[in-house]
Amino acid sequence: MTCDTLIVGAGSAGNILAARLTEDASREVMLLEAGPDYPTGDSLPEDIRLGFGTSSGIIAKSHDWGFDGRATPIRVDMPVPRGRVVGGSSAVNAQIFLRGIPEDFAAWAAMGNDRWRFEQVLPYYCKLENDHDFGRAEYHGEDGPIGVRRYPKEEWGPDQLAWADACRQAGFPECPDANLPQSTGIGPFPLNNIDGVRQSTAVTYLAQARNRPNLRILSNCTTLRVLLERGRAVGVEAARDGKVEQYYADEIVLCAGGIGTPQILMLSGIGPAQHLREIGVEVSHDLPGVGENMRDHPTVNLRWALQFEPTDRFHWHQACLRYTADESDLTNDMIIYIAAVPEHADAIGAHLFVRPTLNLAVGQGKLRLRSAEAGDQPLLDYRYFEEPFDRARQREGIRLCTELVEEHAAFRSLCGDVLDGPGEAMDDDAALDSWILANADTGHHTSSTCKMGPASDRLAVADQSGRVHGIDGLRVVDASLMPDSVRANINATVMMMAEKIAAEMAGKAEVS
Numbered sequence: 016m017t018c019d020t021l022i023v024g025a026g027s028a029g030n031i032l033a034a035r036l037t038e039d040a041s042r043e044v045m046l047l048e049a050g051p052d053y054p055t056g057d058s059l060p061e062d063i064r065l066g067f068g069t070s071s072g073i074i075a076k077s078h079d080w081g082f083d084g085r086a087t088p089i090r091v092d093m094p095v096p097r098g099r100v101v102g103g104s105s106a107v108n109a110q111i112f113l114r115g116i117p118e119d120f121a122a123w124a125a126m127g128n129d130r131w132r133f134e135q136v137l138p139y140y141c142k143l144e145n146d147h148d149f150g151r152a153e154y155h156g157e158d159g160p161i162g163v164r165r166y167p168k169e170e171w172g173p174d175q176l177a178w179a180d181a182c183r184q185a186g187f188p189e190c191p192d193a194n195l196p197q198s199t200g201i202g203p204f205p206l207n208n209i210d211g212v213r214q215s216t217a218v219t220y221l222a223q224a225r226n227r228p229n230l231r232i233l234s235n236c237t238t239l240r241v242l243l244e245r246g247r248a249v250g251v252e253a254a255r256d257g258k259v260e261q262y263y264a265d266e267i268v269l270c271a272g273g274i275g276t277p278q279i280l281m282l283s284g285i286g287p288a289q290h291l292r293e294i295g296v297e298v299s300h301d302l303p304g305v306g307e308n309m310r311d312h313p314t315v316n317l318r319w320a321l322q323f324e325p326t327d328r329f330h331w332h333q334a335c336l337r338y339t340a341d342e343s344d345l346t347n348d349m350i351i352y353i354a355a356v357p358e359h360a361d362a363i364g365a366h367l368f369v370r371p372t373l374n375l376a377v378g379q380g381k382l383r384l385r386s387a388e389a390g391d392q393p394l395l396d397y398r399y400f401e402e403p404f405d406r407a408r409q410r411e412g413i414r415l416c417t418e419l420v421e422e423h424a425a426f427r428s429l430c431g432d433v434l435d436g437p438g439e440a441m442d443d444d445a446a447l448d449s450w451i452l453a454n455a456d457t458g459h460h461t462s463s464t465c466k467m468g469p470a471s472d473r474l475a476v477a478d479q480s481g482r483v484h485g486i487d488g489l490r491v492v493d494a495s496l497m498p499d500s501v502r503a504n505i506n507a508t509v510m511m512m513a514e515k516i517a518a519e520m521a522g523k524a525e526v527s
Protein backbone atom coordinates (compact mmCIF):
# COMPACT_ATOMS: atom_id res chain seq x y z
CA MET A 16 0.00 0.00 0.00
CA THR A 17 1.33 3.45 -0.79
CA CYS A 18 0.40 7.09 -0.12
CA ASP A 19 1.89 10.59 0.04
CA THR A 20 2.21 10.90 3.83
CA LEU A 21 2.20 8.08 6.34
CA ILE A 22 1.65 9.07 9.97
CA VAL A 23 2.53 6.65 12.78
CA GLY A 24 0.47 7.26 15.94
CA ALA A 25 -3.03 8.75 16.15
CA GLY A 26 -2.45 10.77 19.32
CA SER A 27 -2.34 14.46 20.19
CA ALA A 28 0.00 15.29 17.31
CA GLY A 29 -0.82 12.55 14.78
CA ASN A 30 -4.53 13.30 14.54
CA ILE A 31 -3.92 17.01 14.04
CA LEU A 32 -1.46 16.34 11.22
CA ALA A 33 -3.88 13.87 9.63
CA ALA A 34 -6.74 16.35 9.83
CA ARG A 35 -4.78 19.37 8.57
CA LEU A 36 -2.89 17.58 5.76
CA THR A 37 -6.06 16.00 4.33
CA GLU A 38 -7.63 19.45 3.91
CA ASP A 39 -5.72 19.24 0.62
CA ALA A 40 -7.84 16.68 -1.25
CA SER A 41 -4.92 15.79 -3.52
CA ARG A 42 -2.75 14.51 -0.64
CA GLU A 43 -3.27 10.83 0.26
CA VAL A 44 -2.63 10.22 3.97
CA MET A 45 -2.42 6.97 5.94
CA LEU A 46 -2.68 7.03 9.75
CA LEU A 47 -1.42 3.93 11.58
CA GLU A 48 -2.33 3.40 15.24
CA ALA A 49 -1.46 0.51 17.56
CA GLY A 50 -4.62 0.85 19.65
CA PRO A 51 -8.33 0.51 18.85
CA ASP A 52 -10.51 3.08 17.11
CA TYR A 53 -13.93 4.24 18.33
CA PRO A 54 -15.21 6.14 15.31
CA THR A 55 -18.48 7.53 16.74
CA GLY A 56 -19.40 9.33 19.94
CA ASP A 57 -21.77 6.50 20.85
CA SER A 58 -19.05 3.88 20.58
CA LEU A 59 -16.61 5.68 22.94
CA PRO A 60 -15.95 3.71 26.15
CA GLU A 61 -16.53 5.70 29.35
CA ASP A 62 -12.84 5.87 30.34
CA ILE A 63 -12.12 7.65 27.06
CA ARG A 64 -15.21 9.85 26.89
CA LEU A 65 -15.47 11.07 30.46
CA GLY A 66 -13.34 13.50 32.37
CA PHE A 67 -10.62 12.63 34.79
CA GLY A 68 -11.90 12.35 38.31
CA THR A 69 -15.05 10.37 37.65
CA SER A 70 -14.75 6.73 38.69
CA SER A 71 -15.11 5.60 35.08
CA GLY A 72 -12.48 8.13 33.99
CA ILE A 73 -9.64 5.87 35.14
CA ILE A 74 -7.75 4.42 32.14
CA ALA A 75 -8.78 0.90 31.11
CA LYS A 76 -5.84 -1.51 30.72
CA SER A 77 -6.82 -2.09 27.10
CA HIS A 78 -6.13 1.61 26.34
CA ASP A 79 -2.82 1.89 28.17
CA TRP A 80 0.70 0.89 27.09
CA GLY A 81 1.35 0.26 30.80
CA PHE A 82 5.02 1.23 30.82
CA ASP A 83 7.23 0.94 33.89
CA GLY A 84 9.89 3.51 34.65
CA ARG A 85 12.79 3.94 37.04
CA ALA A 86 12.02 7.20 38.85
CA THR A 87 15.13 7.26 41.07
CA PRO A 88 17.65 4.67 42.29
CA ILE A 89 15.23 3.80 45.12
CA ARG A 90 11.95 3.98 43.22
CA VAL A 91 12.54 1.57 40.38
CA ASP A 92 9.07 0.39 39.42
CA MET A 93 6.97 3.46 38.72
CA PRO A 94 3.90 2.95 36.51
CA VAL A 95 3.98 5.23 33.43
CA PRO A 96 0.59 5.22 31.69
CA ARG A 97 0.33 6.23 27.99
CA GLY A 98 -2.72 6.15 25.75
CA ARG A 99 -2.91 3.26 23.28
CA VAL A 100 -6.04 4.13 21.36
CA VAL A 101 -7.03 6.46 18.53
CA GLY A 102 -6.65 9.76 20.40
CA GLY A 103 -3.45 8.60 22.12
CA SER A 104 -2.68 10.17 25.47
CA SER A 105 -5.08 13.01 24.63
CA ALA A 106 -7.83 10.37 25.01
CA VAL A 107 -6.79 9.30 28.53
CA ASN A 108 -5.26 12.40 30.03
CA ALA A 109 -6.35 14.81 32.74
CA GLN A 110 -7.32 17.59 30.30
CA ILE A 111 -5.42 20.37 32.01
CA PHE A 112 -4.96 22.81 29.18
CA LEU A 113 -2.11 25.15 30.04
CA ARG A 114 0.25 26.78 27.57
CA GLY A 115 4.00 27.14 27.80
CA ILE A 116 5.20 30.61 28.77
CA PRO A 117 7.26 33.05 26.66
CA GLU A 118 10.45 32.18 28.58
CA ASP A 119 10.09 28.51 27.55
CA PHE A 120 10.18 29.43 23.89
CA ALA A 121 13.01 31.92 24.38
CA ALA A 122 14.96 28.93 25.72
CA TRP A 123 13.99 26.81 22.70
CA ALA A 124 15.19 29.61 20.40
CA ALA A 125 18.45 29.89 22.33
CA MET A 126 19.01 26.19 21.59
CA GLY A 127 19.02 27.00 17.87
CA ASN A 128 15.26 26.86 17.17
CA ASP A 129 14.69 30.44 16.10
CA ARG A 130 11.28 29.75 14.52
CA TRP A 131 9.80 28.74 17.90
CA ARG A 132 9.73 32.05 19.78
CA PHE A 133 6.54 32.82 21.72
CA GLU A 134 5.21 35.27 19.13
CA GLN A 135 5.69 32.58 16.45
CA VAL A 136 3.85 29.85 18.37
CA LEU A 137 1.04 31.98 19.83
CA PRO A 138 -1.06 31.99 16.59
CA TYR A 139 -1.11 28.17 16.68
CA TYR A 140 -2.11 28.01 20.35
CA CYS A 141 -5.01 30.31 19.41
CA LYS A 142 -5.84 28.40 16.22
CA LEU A 143 -6.41 25.08 17.99
CA GLU A 144 -8.76 26.28 20.74
CA ASN A 145 -12.32 27.36 21.22
CA ASP A 146 -12.06 29.10 24.59
CA HIS A 147 -15.59 29.19 26.00
CA ASP A 148 -14.66 31.75 28.67
CA PHE A 149 -12.55 34.27 26.76
CA GLY A 150 -13.58 33.70 23.13
CA ARG A 151 -11.66 35.53 20.48
CA ALA A 152 -9.34 37.85 22.38
CA GLU A 153 -5.76 39.05 22.06
CA TYR A 154 -4.40 35.78 23.43
CA HIS A 155 -7.25 33.40 22.64
CA GLY A 156 -9.17 31.74 19.84
CA GLU A 157 -12.74 30.58 19.37
CA ASP A 158 -12.63 28.83 16.01
CA GLY A 159 -10.43 25.85 16.89
CA PRO A 160 -11.60 22.25 17.36
CA ILE A 161 -10.53 21.95 21.05
CA GLY A 162 -13.14 23.28 23.48
CA VAL A 163 -11.69 24.81 26.68
CA ARG A 164 -13.44 26.04 29.81
CA ARG A 165 -12.81 26.76 33.47
CA TYR A 166 -15.06 25.85 36.39
CA PRO A 167 -16.78 29.00 37.69
CA LYS A 168 -16.06 29.47 41.41
CA GLU A 169 -19.71 28.76 42.31
CA GLU A 170 -19.05 25.16 41.19
CA TRP A 171 -15.80 24.65 43.11
CA GLY A 172 -15.67 21.99 45.84
CA PRO A 173 -14.92 23.03 49.45
CA ASP A 174 -11.35 21.69 49.10
CA GLN A 175 -10.69 23.94 46.10
CA LEU A 176 -12.22 26.99 47.78
CA ALA A 177 -10.15 26.39 50.92
CA TRP A 178 -7.01 25.99 48.82
CA ALA A 179 -7.61 29.22 46.89
CA ASP A 180 -8.30 31.02 50.14
CA ALA A 181 -5.12 29.68 51.75
CA CYS A 182 -3.05 30.66 48.68
CA ARG A 183 -4.46 34.18 48.61
CA GLN A 184 -3.77 34.63 52.32
CA ALA A 185 -0.22 33.44 51.77
CA GLY A 186 0.17 36.29 49.28
CA PHE A 187 -0.17 34.55 45.91
CA PRO A 188 -1.87 36.79 43.32
CA GLU A 189 -5.26 36.05 41.77
CA CYS A 190 -4.97 34.53 38.28
CA PRO A 191 -8.24 34.50 36.32
CA ASP A 192 -6.58 33.30 33.07
CA ALA A 193 -3.54 31.05 33.47
CA ASN A 194 -3.02 31.06 29.69
CA LEU A 195 -2.06 34.73 29.58
CA PRO A 196 1.68 35.05 28.95
CA GLN A 197 2.69 36.81 32.19
CA SER A 198 0.17 35.12 34.48
CA THR A 199 1.05 33.49 37.81
CA GLY A 200 -0.66 32.70 41.11
CA ILE A 201 -3.98 31.09 42.00
CA GLY A 202 -6.99 30.74 39.71
CA PRO A 203 -9.09 28.26 37.78
CA PHE A 204 -7.49 25.52 35.70
CA PRO A 205 -8.28 25.77 31.97
CA LEU A 206 -9.64 22.32 31.03
CA ASN A 207 -10.25 20.82 27.60
CA ASN A 208 -13.45 19.21 28.76
CA ILE A 209 -16.88 20.38 27.67
CA ASP A 210 -19.99 19.10 29.48
CA GLY A 211 -17.94 16.30 31.00
CA VAL A 212 -16.61 15.07 27.64
CA ARG A 213 -12.84 14.90 27.16
CA GLN A 214 -11.83 16.93 24.10
CA SER A 215 -9.27 14.49 22.70
CA THR A 216 -7.88 14.99 19.21
CA ALA A 217 -9.97 11.96 18.17
CA VAL A 218 -13.37 13.47 18.99
CA THR A 219 -12.38 16.90 17.66
CA TYR A 220 -9.83 17.08 14.81
CA LEU A 221 -10.10 13.49 13.58
CA ALA A 222 -13.90 13.40 13.83
CA GLN A 223 -14.01 16.32 11.38
CA ALA A 224 -11.64 14.60 8.93
CA ARG A 225 -12.20 10.86 9.20
CA ASN A 226 -14.68 10.56 6.34
CA ARG A 227 -12.44 12.26 3.79
CA PRO A 228 -11.66 9.91 0.90
CA ASN A 229 -7.96 10.85 1.03
CA LEU A 230 -7.53 9.66 4.67
CA ARG A 231 -7.10 5.99 5.54
CA ILE A 232 -7.04 5.07 9.26
CA LEU A 233 -5.56 1.71 10.20
CA SER A 234 -6.14 0.94 13.89
CA ASN A 235 -4.76 -2.07 15.83
CA CYS A 236 -1.72 -1.67 13.59
CA THR A 237 1.64 -1.53 15.40
CA THR A 238 4.61 -0.06 13.55
CA LEU A 239 7.70 -2.20 14.09
CA ARG A 240 10.29 -0.17 12.20
CA VAL A 241 10.89 2.36 9.47
CA LEU A 242 12.02 0.94 6.11
CA LEU A 243 15.12 2.70 4.78
CA GLU A 244 16.68 2.68 1.32
CA ARG A 245 19.98 4.48 0.71
CA GLY A 246 19.49 7.02 3.53
CA ARG A 247 15.83 7.63 2.76
CA ALA A 248 12.73 6.48 4.65
CA VAL A 249 10.41 4.79 2.16
CA GLY A 250 7.81 3.13 4.39
CA VAL A 251 7.18 1.20 7.56
CA GLU A 252 6.80 -2.41 8.57
CA ALA A 253 3.79 -2.95 10.81
CA ALA A 254 1.94 -5.80 12.51
CA ARG A 255 -1.83 -6.05 12.07
CA ASP A 256 -4.14 -8.99 12.73
CA GLY A 257 -1.17 -11.28 13.31
CA LYS A 258 0.41 -10.40 9.96
CA VAL A 259 3.45 -8.22 9.23
CA GLU A 260 2.92 -5.87 6.29
CA GLN A 261 4.77 -3.05 4.57
CA TYR A 262 3.24 0.35 3.91
CA TYR A 263 5.03 2.81 1.62
CA ALA A 264 4.89 6.62 1.38
CA ASP A 265 6.79 9.63 0.06
CA GLU A 266 7.15 10.87 3.61
CA ILE A 267 6.91 9.14 6.99
CA VAL A 268 5.97 11.17 10.08
CA LEU A 269 6.53 9.57 13.47
CA CYS A 270 3.92 10.79 15.99
CA ALA A 271 4.21 7.85 18.40
CA GLY A 272 4.95 10.06 21.43
CA GLY A 273 7.85 10.71 23.79
CA ILE A 274 8.36 6.97 24.37
CA GLY A 275 7.11 5.34 21.14
CA THR A 276 8.98 7.54 18.66
CA PRO A 277 12.54 7.04 19.99
CA GLN A 278 11.75 3.34 20.37
CA ILE A 279 10.73 3.04 16.69
CA LEU A 280 13.77 5.05 15.55
CA MET A 281 16.14 2.80 17.50
CA LEU A 282 14.43 -0.37 16.26
CA SER A 283 15.03 0.99 12.75
CA GLY A 284 18.74 1.36 13.42
CA ILE A 285 18.59 5.15 13.90
CA GLY A 286 20.09 6.11 17.26
CA PRO A 287 23.21 5.87 19.42
CA ALA A 288 25.35 3.40 17.45
CA GLN A 289 27.13 1.80 20.38
CA HIS A 290 23.88 1.09 22.26
CA LEU A 291 22.24 -0.33 19.12
CA ARG A 292 25.17 -2.69 18.53
CA GLU A 293 25.10 -3.81 22.16
CA ILE A 294 21.50 -4.96 21.89
CA GLY A 295 21.84 -6.43 18.41
CA VAL A 296 20.19 -3.83 16.17
CA GLU A 297 21.97 -3.17 12.88
CA VAL A 298 23.00 0.50 12.76
CA SER A 299 21.62 2.46 9.80
CA HIS A 300 22.42 5.94 11.05
CA ASP A 301 24.30 6.99 14.18
CA LEU A 302 22.17 9.66 15.92
CA PRO A 303 23.42 9.89 19.53
CA GLY A 304 20.53 12.10 20.72
CA VAL A 305 17.76 9.52 20.20
CA GLY A 306 16.45 8.62 23.69
CA GLU A 307 18.65 11.22 25.45
CA ASN A 308 17.41 14.40 27.14
CA MET A 309 14.23 12.77 28.52
CA ARG A 310 12.14 15.32 30.45
CA ASP A 311 9.11 15.13 32.70
CA HIS A 312 7.50 17.12 35.49
CA PRO A 313 8.55 15.13 38.57
CA THR A 314 6.29 15.19 41.58
CA VAL A 315 5.42 13.51 44.91
CA ASN A 316 2.03 12.76 46.42
CA LEU A 317 0.95 14.06 49.84
CA ARG A 318 -2.30 12.82 51.37
CA TRP A 319 -4.55 13.77 54.27
CA ALA A 320 -7.68 12.05 55.57
CA LEU A 321 -10.91 13.87 54.72
CA GLN A 322 -13.69 14.78 57.09
CA PHE A 323 -16.28 15.16 54.34
CA GLU A 324 -17.35 12.96 51.43
CA PRO A 325 -16.51 14.77 48.19
CA THR A 326 -19.02 14.62 45.37
CA ASP A 327 -18.11 13.13 42.01
CA ARG A 328 -17.31 15.97 39.64
CA PHE A 329 -16.04 15.65 36.12
CA HIS A 330 -12.66 16.96 37.17
CA TRP A 331 -10.88 16.79 40.51
CA HIS A 332 -8.60 19.75 39.88
CA GLN A 333 -10.38 23.09 39.71
CA ALA A 334 -7.94 25.56 41.31
CA CYS A 335 -4.41 25.92 39.98
CA LEU A 336 -1.42 27.43 41.80
CA ARG A 337 1.72 28.30 39.83
CA TYR A 338 4.58 30.18 41.47
CA THR A 339 8.31 30.77 41.25
CA ALA A 340 10.42 28.97 43.85
CA ASP A 341 12.60 31.01 46.20
CA GLU A 342 16.02 31.70 44.75
CA SER A 343 14.92 30.50 41.34
CA ASP A 344 15.19 32.63 38.22
CA LEU A 345 12.80 30.33 36.36
CA THR A 346 9.37 31.99 36.40
CA ASN A 347 6.48 29.65 37.32
CA ASP A 348 8.82 26.73 37.85
CA MET A 349 6.39 25.13 40.34
CA ILE A 350 2.77 24.00 40.04
CA ILE A 351 0.56 22.46 42.75
CA TYR A 352 -2.42 20.20 42.14
CA ILE A 353 -4.92 19.52 44.91
CA ALA A 354 -8.02 17.32 44.92
CA ALA A 355 -10.54 15.76 47.28
CA VAL A 356 -10.64 12.18 46.03
CA PRO A 357 -13.95 10.37 46.65
CA GLU A 358 -14.14 7.10 48.61
CA HIS A 359 -14.85 4.88 45.59
CA ALA A 360 -11.99 6.24 43.45
CA ASP A 361 -9.05 4.96 45.50
CA ALA A 362 -8.24 1.90 47.58
CA ILE A 363 -7.17 4.08 50.51
CA GLY A 364 -10.62 5.71 50.62
CA ALA A 365 -11.56 9.39 50.51
CA HIS A 366 -8.58 11.69 50.97
CA LEU A 367 -7.09 15.07 50.13
CA PHE A 368 -4.38 14.59 47.54
CA VAL A 369 -1.75 17.31 46.97
CA ARG A 370 0.99 17.19 44.34
CA PRO A 371 3.76 19.81 44.45
CA THR A 372 5.37 19.45 41.03
CA LEU A 373 8.48 20.77 39.30
CA ASN A 374 7.16 22.63 36.29
CA LEU A 375 10.68 22.91 34.89
CA ALA A 376 13.20 20.41 36.21
CA VAL A 377 16.84 20.85 35.26
CA GLY A 378 17.51 17.11 35.56
CA GLN A 379 17.00 14.78 32.64
CA GLY A 380 16.77 11.05 32.06
CA LYS A 381 17.23 8.70 29.14
CA LEU A 382 15.40 6.02 27.20
CA ARG A 383 17.11 2.89 25.94
CA LEU A 384 15.96 -0.32 24.29
CA ARG A 385 15.83 -3.45 26.42
CA SER A 386 16.27 -5.66 23.36
CA ALA A 387 15.90 -5.70 19.59
CA GLU A 388 12.30 -6.99 19.98
CA ALA A 389 9.60 -4.45 19.11
CA GLY A 390 7.29 -5.99 21.73
CA ASP A 391 9.69 -5.36 24.62
CA GLN A 392 9.16 -2.24 26.72
CA PRO A 393 11.98 0.26 26.51
CA LEU A 394 13.99 1.12 29.64
CA LEU A 395 12.84 4.47 31.03
CA ASP A 396 15.40 5.92 33.41
CA TYR A 397 13.94 9.25 34.58
CA ARG A 398 16.64 10.20 37.13
CA TYR A 399 14.25 12.54 38.97
CA PHE A 400 15.68 14.83 41.61
CA GLU A 401 19.31 14.00 40.85
CA GLU A 402 20.05 17.73 40.64
CA PRO A 403 20.37 19.63 43.98
CA PHE A 404 18.35 22.56 42.54
CA ASP A 405 15.44 20.21 41.74
CA ARG A 406 15.53 18.72 45.24
CA ALA A 407 15.66 22.17 46.90
CA ARG A 408 12.60 23.37 44.98
CA GLN A 409 10.73 20.17 45.76
CA ARG A 410 11.53 20.42 49.49
CA GLU A 411 10.19 23.94 49.49
CA GLY A 412 7.04 22.80 47.62
CA ILE A 413 6.34 20.03 50.14
CA ARG A 414 6.79 22.39 53.09
CA LEU A 415 4.57 25.01 51.46
CA CYS A 416 1.75 22.51 50.78
CA THR A 417 1.94 21.18 54.33
CA GLU A 418 1.83 24.65 55.81
CA LEU A 419 -1.10 25.74 53.65
CA VAL A 420 -3.17 22.62 54.41
CA GLU A 421 -2.29 22.19 58.09
CA GLU A 422 -2.28 25.80 59.19
CA HIS A 423 -5.07 27.37 57.20
CA ALA A 424 -8.34 27.71 59.11
CA ALA A 425 -10.53 26.71 56.16
CA PHE A 426 -8.96 23.22 56.03
CA ARG A 427 -9.51 22.51 59.73
CA SER A 428 -13.05 21.23 59.29
CA LEU A 429 -12.15 19.45 56.03
CA CYS A 430 -8.98 17.47 56.76
CA GLY A 431 -7.79 15.03 59.40
CA ASP A 432 -4.55 13.10 59.85
CA VAL A 433 -1.69 12.87 57.37
CA LEU A 434 -1.96 9.60 55.40
CA ASP A 435 1.11 10.04 53.25
CA GLY A 436 3.91 12.52 53.80
CA PRO A 437 7.45 12.89 55.08
CA GLY A 438 6.48 13.06 58.79
CA GLU A 439 9.55 13.72 60.94
CA ALA A 440 11.73 14.00 57.84
CA MET A 441 10.06 17.33 57.12
CA ASP A 442 12.49 19.41 59.17
CA ASP A 443 15.72 17.84 57.99
CA ASP A 444 16.87 18.52 54.42
CA ALA A 445 18.80 15.27 53.99
CA ALA A 446 15.96 13.16 55.41
CA LEU A 447 13.43 14.98 53.28
CA ASP A 448 15.56 14.37 50.18
CA SER A 449 15.54 10.64 50.96
CA TRP A 450 11.75 10.72 51.30
CA ILE A 451 11.49 12.57 47.97
CA LEU A 452 13.68 9.99 46.20
CA ALA A 453 11.62 7.11 47.63
CA ASN A 454 8.30 8.71 46.69
CA ALA A 455 9.09 10.41 43.37
CA ASP A 456 6.35 10.08 40.79
CA THR A 457 5.75 10.95 37.14
CA GLY A 458 3.91 14.12 36.16
CA HIS A 459 2.81 12.14 33.03
CA HIS A 460 4.66 14.53 30.71
CA THR A 461 7.47 12.49 29.16
CA SER A 462 9.05 14.53 26.36
CA SER A 463 12.17 15.69 24.54
CA THR A 464 13.66 12.27 23.68
CA CYS A 465 14.23 13.29 20.02
CA LYS A 466 14.91 16.96 20.50
CA MET A 467 14.91 19.47 17.67
CA GLY A 468 17.97 21.60 17.08
CA PRO A 469 20.61 22.40 14.48
CA ALA A 470 22.70 19.56 13.03
CA SER A 471 25.73 21.15 14.72
CA ASP A 472 24.25 20.04 18.07
CA ARG A 473 25.29 16.37 18.26
CA LEU A 474 22.29 15.52 20.46
CA ALA A 475 19.73 17.14 18.12
CA VAL A 476 17.66 14.48 16.34
CA ALA A 477 15.59 16.66 14.01
CA ASP A 478 15.52 20.18 12.62
CA GLN A 479 12.95 22.85 13.47
CA SER A 480 10.45 21.27 11.10
CA GLY A 481 10.86 17.84 12.64
CA ARG A 482 12.96 16.50 9.72
CA VAL A 483 15.29 13.83 11.08
CA HIS A 484 18.93 14.80 10.60
CA GLY A 485 20.69 12.59 8.07
CA ILE A 486 17.62 10.69 6.85
CA ASP A 487 15.45 11.98 4.00
CA GLY A 488 11.68 11.56 4.01
CA LEU A 489 11.38 11.12 7.78
CA ARG A 490 9.95 13.52 10.37
CA VAL A 491 9.21 13.45 14.08
CA VAL A 492 6.23 15.51 15.28
CA ASP A 493 5.16 14.86 18.87
CA ALA A 494 6.26 15.38 22.48
CA SER A 495 9.64 13.82 21.73
CA LEU A 496 10.57 16.79 19.47
CA MET A 497 10.46 19.37 22.29
CA PRO A 498 14.02 20.51 23.04
CA ASP A 499 13.06 20.94 26.70
CA SER A 500 9.78 20.74 28.54
CA VAL A 501 7.58 23.80 29.01
CA ARG A 502 6.34 25.21 32.30
CA ALA A 503 2.90 23.74 31.73
CA ASN A 504 1.23 20.38 31.20
CA ILE A 505 2.39 19.60 27.69
CA ASN A 506 -0.68 18.51 25.70
CA ALA A 507 -1.60 22.00 24.45
CA THR A 508 2.03 22.53 23.40
CA VAL A 509 2.21 19.22 21.52
CA MET A 510 -0.99 20.17 19.70
CA MET A 511 0.42 23.62 18.91
CA MET A 512 3.58 22.01 17.51
CA ALA A 513 1.51 19.73 15.27
CA GLU A 514 -0.55 22.68 14.01
CA LYS A 515 2.61 24.67 13.26
CA ILE A 516 4.46 21.90 11.42
CA ALA A 517 1.28 20.86 9.55
CA ALA A 518 0.98 24.44 8.28
CA GLU A 519 4.59 24.28 7.07
CA MET A 520 4.05 20.91 5.39
CA ALA A 521 0.92 22.22 3.68
CA GLY A 522 2.88 25.21 2.38
CA LYS A 523 0.86 27.62 4.55
CA ALA A 524 3.72 28.81 6.77
CA GLU A 525 7.34 29.81 6.59
CA VAL A 526 9.94 27.00 6.34
CA SER A 527 13.64 27.59 6.03
Ligand SMILES: Cc1cc2nc3c(=O)[nH]c(=O)nc-3n(C[C@H](O)[C@H](O)[C@H](O)COP(=O)(O)OP(=O)(O)OC[C@H]3O[C@@H](n4cnc5c(N)ncnc54)[C@H](O)[C@@H]3O)c2cc1C
Pocket residue numbers: 023024025026027028029047048049050096097098099100101102103104105107108109110111112113236237238239270271272273275276279459460461493494495503504505506507509
Ligand atom coordinates in the same frame (compact mmCIF):
# COMPACT_ATOMS: atom_id res chain seq x y z
C1 LIG B 1 -2.51 9.78 32.60
C2 LIG B 1 -2.06 11.00 31.85
C3 LIG B 1 -2.52 12.26 32.24
C4 LIG B 1 -2.11 13.39 31.55
N1 LIG B 1 -2.66 14.59 31.86
C5 LIG B 1 -2.37 15.68 31.11
C6 LIG B 1 -3.06 16.91 31.32
O1 LIG B 1 -3.95 17.02 32.14
N2 LIG B 1 -2.71 17.96 30.55
C7 LIG B 1 -1.72 17.89 29.62
O2 LIG B 1 -1.41 18.90 29.00
N3 LIG B 1 -1.07 16.74 29.39
C8 LIG B 1 -1.41 15.63 30.09
N4 LIG B 1 -0.81 14.44 29.81
C9 LIG B 1 0.24 14.41 28.76
C10 LIG B 1 -0.29 14.54 27.35
O3 LIG B 1 -1.53 13.92 27.19
C11 LIG B 1 0.73 13.93 26.39
O4 LIG B 1 1.99 14.51 26.63
C12 LIG B 1 0.37 14.17 24.94
O5 LIG B 1 -0.90 13.62 24.67
C13 LIG B 1 1.44 13.54 24.05
O6 LIG B 1 1.06 13.65 22.72
P1 LIG B 1 1.87 12.84 21.62
O7 LIG B 1 1.21 13.13 20.32
O8 LIG B 1 3.31 13.13 21.77
O9 LIG B 1 1.69 11.32 22.03
P2 LIG B 1 0.36 10.47 22.25
O10 LIG B 1 -0.84 11.35 22.35
O11 LIG B 1 0.63 9.55 23.37
O12 LIG B 1 0.21 9.68 20.89
C14 LIG B 1 1.07 8.64 20.49
C15 LIG B 1 0.23 7.62 19.74
O13 LIG B 1 1.10 6.75 19.06
C16 LIG B 1 0.65 5.42 19.22
N5 LIG B 1 1.81 4.55 19.06
C17 LIG B 1 2.90 4.46 19.86
N6 LIG B 1 3.75 3.54 19.38
C18 LIG B 1 3.19 3.05 18.24
C19 LIG B 1 3.58 2.07 17.30
N7 LIG B 1 4.74 1.39 17.42
N8 LIG B 1 2.75 1.80 16.25
C20 LIG B 1 1.59 2.48 16.11
N9 LIG B 1 1.16 3.40 16.99
C21 LIG B 1 1.96 3.68 18.03
C22 LIG B 1 0.06 5.41 20.62
O14 LIG B 1 -0.80 4.32 20.83
C23 LIG B 1 -0.62 6.76 20.67
O15 LIG B 1 -1.94 6.70 20.18
C24 LIG B 1 -1.20 13.28 30.46
C25 LIG B 1 -0.76 12.02 30.05
C26 LIG B 1 -1.19 10.88 30.72
C27 LIG B 1 -0.72 9.54 30.23
